Amino acid sequence: MKPALWLLGGAATLVALKALARGRDWGSPLDRALAVTSPFGNRIDPFGTGKTVYHNGIDLAAEVGTPALAVADGEIQTVSYDDLNGNFIRVAHENGVVTAYAHLSAVADEVAPGAQVNRGQVIALTGATGAITGPHLHFGVQVGSIWVNPGPYLGL
Numbered sequence: 001m002k003p004a005l006w007l008l009g010g011a012a013t014l015v016a017l018k019a020l021a022r023g024r025d026w027g028s029p030l031d032r033a034l035a036v037t038s039p040f041g042n043r044i045d046p047f048g049t050g051k052t053v054y055h056n057g058i059d060l061a062a063e064v065g066t067p068a069l070a071v072a073d074g075e076i077q078t079v080s081y082d083d084l085n086g087n088f089i090r091v092a093h094e095n096g097v098v099t100a101y102a103h104l105s106a107v108a109d110e111v112a113p114g115a116q117v118n119r120g121q122v123i124a125l126t127g128a129t130g131a132i133t134g135p136h137l138h139f140g141v142q143v144g145s146i147w148v149n150p151g152p153y154l155g156l
């Protein structure tokens with residue numbers, strides 16, 4: 001028999017794979033065709049320093065005011081602002097999976113820490129807040145403490 005090589009990735013990989021399997025049931029964060037304007041992972045700094053910087057999510061084209069949708073049922077974990085993310089929301093889902101939505105122009109009234117949201121619910125409007133070169137939705141997926149490529153969750 002061949003050795004079970006798939007076990008070598010360890011528990012973290014298995015957790016991620018289980019989360020990914022669940023992610024197949026996810027909806028989309030936008031109510032339109034998704035256009036990725038900046039991928040996950042290392043990229044050339046969009047602010048012109050010429051350095052390679054790590055991007056912990058993907059950027060999706062969206063004019064200011066585009067509805068942002070919860071991709072899955074969950075509980076609002078964070079509604080906040082910082083200079084990088086602008087207005088941002090984090091939503092906790094099953095099994096330690098968290099989704100992040102950043103650069104928002106507005107957050108829905110009912111979206112506050114502890115609130116339950118459903119897949120497809122409008123939780124915010126996209127915008128151009130924080131460190132951006134143009135309006136878009138930054139969407140991130142965290143499994144445990146690790147940011148992973150959101151693309152496969154969204155069928156990209």
Ligand SMILES: [Zn+2]
Nearest residue numbers: 057058059138
């Ligand atoms: Zn981004």
